[in-house]
Amino acid sequence: MITSTHVHPQANGQAESNNKIIVNNLKKRLDKKQGRWAEELPVVLWADRTTSKVATGQTPYSLVFGTKAIIPTEVVIPTTRYLLQDQENNDKILAQDLDTIDELRDLAKIRIIAHQQRITMA
Known part of the structure; x- marks a missing residue:
C-alpha cells in the first residue's frame, strides 16, 4: 500500500x-x-x-524479493557465494525465501515499531 x-x-x-x-x-x-x-x-x-536499514534490520531489496541481492561486482569478480550457486540449488533457496518472506516482513514491522518507540522516548 x-x-x-x-x-x-x-x-x-x-x-x-x-x-x-x-x-x-x-x-x-x-x-x-x-x-x-x-x-x-x-x-x-x-x-x-541493498543497504540494511537501522529501522528494519533488512535491505529494501530483501523485503521485496525475500532474498539477498547479488551485486554486479560479484558477477564480474565471483565470490564464493556466487561460485557455489547452481540453478537447482538456487531455485530451492528462492522457494524457501518466498515461504518465509511474510515472517521477514513481520519482523521488520516489529523492528520499525520498536525503533519508532526508541526515537520518541529519546
Missing part, C-alpha cells in the same frame, strides 16, 4: 528523508563527474536498496 500522499502526510516525511539520503549520496559521487547524474543514479539507487 502506498502511503506517501496528501492522505497520509506522516509518510511524506519518510519519503523526503529517504530522498535526501539519495540526493546526498548522488552529490558525493558527482564531485568529479559534473553533469553526469543520470549515469550515476542507478548506482546510487542500487546501493540504497
Whole structure:
C-alpha cells in the first residue's frame, strides 16, 4: 500500500528523508563527474536498496524479493557465494525465501515499531 500522499502526510516525511539520503549520496559521487547524474543514479539507487536499514534490520531489496541481492561486482569478480550457486540449488533457496518472506516482513514491522518507540522516548 502506498502511503506517501496528501492522505497520509506522516509518510511524506519518510519519503523526503529517504530522498535526501539519495540526493546526498548522488552529490558525493558527482564531485568529479559534473553533469553526469543520470549515469550515476542507478548506482546510487542500487546501493540504497541493498543497504540494511537501522529501522528494519533488512535491505529494501530483501523485503521485496525475500532474498539477498547479488551485486554486479560479484558477477564480474565471483565470490564464493556466487561460485557455489547452481540453478537447482538456487531455485530451492528462492522457494524457501518466498515461504518465509511474510515472517521477514513481520519482523521488520516489529523492528520499525520498536525503533519508532526508541526515537520518541529519546
